[in-house]
Amino acid sequence: MTDALNADHITKVFGGLTAVDDVSLHVGEKELVALIGPNGAGKTTFFNCLTGVGPATTGTVKIGGQEVKKNTKAYKVAQMGISRTFQNIRLFSKLSVLENVLIALTNHYKENFLTAVLRLPAYYKTEEAMEERAKELLKDFDLEDVMYFPAGSLPYGTQRRVEIVRALATEPKIICLDEPAAGMNPEETADLTRLIKRLQTEYGIAVLLIEHDMSLVMNLAERIYVLAEGKLLAKGTPSEIQNDEAVINAYLGGGADV
Amino acid sequence: MQTFFQQLINGLSLGSIYALLALGYMIVYGISKLLNFAHGDVYMLGAYWGYYTINYLHFGFITALITAMIVCGLAGVIIEAVAYRPLRNAPRVAALITAIGVSFFLENGMSYLVTSDTRNFPQVIKQKTFDLGGVMISNIQLIILVTTLILTLGLMYIINYTKTGRAMRSVSTDYDAASLMGININHTVSITFALGSALAGAAGVLIGLYYNSIDPLMGMTPGIKAFVAAVLGGIGSIPGAAVGGFLIGLLETAVQAMGFSAFRDAAVYIVLIVILLVLPGGLFGKKQVEKV
Numbered sequence: 001m002t003d004a005l006n007a008d009h010i011t012k013v014f015g016g017l018t019a020v021d022d023v024s025l026h027v028g029e030k031e032l033v034a035l036i037g038p039n040g041a042g043k044t045t046f047f048n049c050l051t052g053v054g055p056a057t058t059g060t061v062k063i064g065g066q067e068v069k070k071n072t073k074a075y076k077v078a079q080m081g082i083s084r085t086f087q088n089i090r091l092f093s094k095l096s097v098l099e100n101v102l103i104a105l106t107n108h109y110k111e112n113f114l115t116a117v118l119r120l121p122a123y124y125k126t127e128e129a130m131e132e133r134a135k136e137l138l139k140d141f142d143l144e145d146v147m148y149f150p151a152g153s154l155p156y157g158t159q160r161r162v163e164i165v166r167a168l169a170t171e172p173k174i175i176c177l178d179e180p181a182a183g184m185n186p187e188e189t190a191d192l193t194r195l196i197k198r199l200q201t202e203y204g205i206a207v208l209l210i211e212h213d214m215s216l217v218m219n220l221a222e223r224i225y226v227l228a229e230g231k232l233l234a235k236g237t238p239s240e241i242q243n244d245e246a247v248i249n250a251y252l253g254g255g256a257d258v
Numbered sequence: 259m260q261t262f263f264q265q266l267i268n269g270l271s272l273g274s275i276y277a278l279l280a281l282g283y284m285i286v287y288g289i290s291k292l293l294n295f296a297h298g299d300v301y302m303l304g305a306y307w308g309y310y311t312i313n314y315l316h317f318g319f320i321t322a323l324i325t326a327m328i329v330c331g332l333a334g335v336i337i338e339a340v341a342y343r344p345l346r347n348a349p350r351v352a353a354l355i356t357a358i359g360v361s362f363f364l365e366n367g368m369s370y371l372v373t374s375d376t377r378n379f380p381q382v383i384k385q386k387t388f389d390l391g392g393v394m395i396s397n398i399q400l401i402i403l404v405t406t407l408i409l410t411l412g413l414m415y416i417i418n419y420t421k422t423g424r425a426m427r428s429v430s431t432d433y434d435a436a437s438l439m440g441i442n443i444n445h446t447v448s449i450t451f452a453l454g455s456a457l458a459g460a461a462g463v464l465i466g467l468y469y470n471s472i473d474p475l476m477g478m479t480p481g482i483k484a485f486v487a488a489v490l491g492g493i494g495s496i497p498g499a500a501v502g503g504f505l506i507g508l509l510e511t512a513v514q515a516m517g518f519s520a521f522r523d524a525a526v527y528i529v530l531i532v533i534l535l536v537l538p539g540g541l542f543g544k545k546q547v548e549k550v
Binding site: 051053073074075078079083084086090091092093094095099100102103104106107127166170 | 421424425427428431432434435436437438439440441442443
């Protein structure tokens with residue numbers, strides 16, 4: 001069994017600032033792992049290293065056992081099987097919900113140039129298959145009523161859901177969710193918890209979750225990594241983390257001479 | 259009344275050319291946020307391609323038009339890859355100045371290669387004029403209008419209903435998010451430049467046919483006017499760019515018909531100033547609401 005994600009000794013330096021310092025993390029197949037830490041701990045920077053947006057200064061990333069070579073473009077990294085959502089939602093806001101999902105599906109429905117240019121029947125077949133698949137996914141997540149609306153016009157919680165479905169549509173091995181519950185009310189958070197669980201149970205996808213909402217993290221995560229000031233502070237099961245003194249200090253600011 | 263319709267037809271013919279140019283300007287701007295000042299010069303290349311292929315290879319109009327579109331599309335792709343791609347993450351001003359540089363390069367390069375003489379565009383189609391109750395319309399004007407219409411609709415179809423178009427729209431909204439969804443950004447930007455430049459190439463052949471004279475600097479003013487048309491229509495809107503082009507063409511013809519030929523360029527620039535003051539979003543543009 002190969003891990004969905006292996007990140008070894010990731011370091012990211014911006015000028016003189018070491019934002020992520022020698023962090024190693026792995027996510028097993030279909031595993032649900034959370035990455036927590038105070039603001040500015042380097043969580044999002046770490047995500048950017050994984051997805052190729054801001055490649056790591058040193059360290060290696062493997063997706064599904066396959067190493068991401070240096071200078072691989074972000075779209076190639078995405079095609080290797082990693083997908084993500086953003087802290088501040090980044091849907092294609094003027095495009096419809098359906099189109100957002102179709103774009104994510106593009107890679108799995110390749111057709112050759114000739115059939116596309118000449119509009120051969122094969123072209124229409126892939127187009128149809130794509131649309132069917134997109135609608136299936138949207139239906140699965142109760143988004144069929146809004147699929148022709150511009151994504152930017154939807155309520156915040158719904159946009160979050162669309163973003164997760166879009167990430168899912170790339171058929172990744174692992175999805176990275178960057179603070180999916182930010183700005184949500186408790187009811188929306190409960191819905192979101194169920195949704196994330198479904199990614200794992202129904203779709204068999206591993207999830208790496210950045211989140212501040214501890215109820216969500218403790219409910220969902222099988223293992224937790226804690227990041228503080230760019231360094232890995234602790235890792236373990238939720239109950240281990242809840243009782244870890246270093247973690248409590250970092251979060252409650254108890255680090256000063258007590 | 260007759261004069262009015264006559265000028266309307268003349269204005270629409272000229273406007274078609276501006277519309278084609280404005281569309282290319284707009285889609286390139288939409289995806290790369292770059293004002294491609296070399297756009298007008300690609301149109302000049304199209305005109306010269308038409309000139310040489312019709313004169314020396316005896317191409318017909320359709321063949322000349324289609325090959326001009328292909329050649330100019332390639333030229334656009336090469337310009338983007340050589341001049342703009344290395345600057346994609348540089349400040350916008352750097353790319354803007356490079357665009358001016360590319361424009362000078364094409365203008366002076368062509369002046370060097372083919373001399374800066376004004377040439378007569380070969381009359382590949384015999385001009386016929388139809389009399390519609392006193393209003394004269396030539397077959398060339400009809401060809402220009404129809405070609406523009408077909409190309410505009412084709413472009414709208416590609417952008418709104420194809421996978422490539424979807425990718426283009428996603429890249430123009432958010433580079434990073436699109437690449438994280440597995441969209442190849444470079445590829446998409448290249449296709450956009452190819453489409454925009456192909457339209458410019460078509461416009462070049464059409465203007466040669468219409469005005470009958472071409473020279474290496476012919477792209478400068480129409481390029482700027484096409485930009486005005488895109489602003490007038492609202493940057494980011496395809497129908498807006500087309501309508502803007504037609505309006506600029508009509509305005510120019512109207513000013514000329516009223517006997518102020520010398521002021522026709524000035525009139526266009528006044529429109530730009532007024533639009534920027536009164537309606538910065540353009541006719542079809544979205545209002546920019548600043549969220550605080």
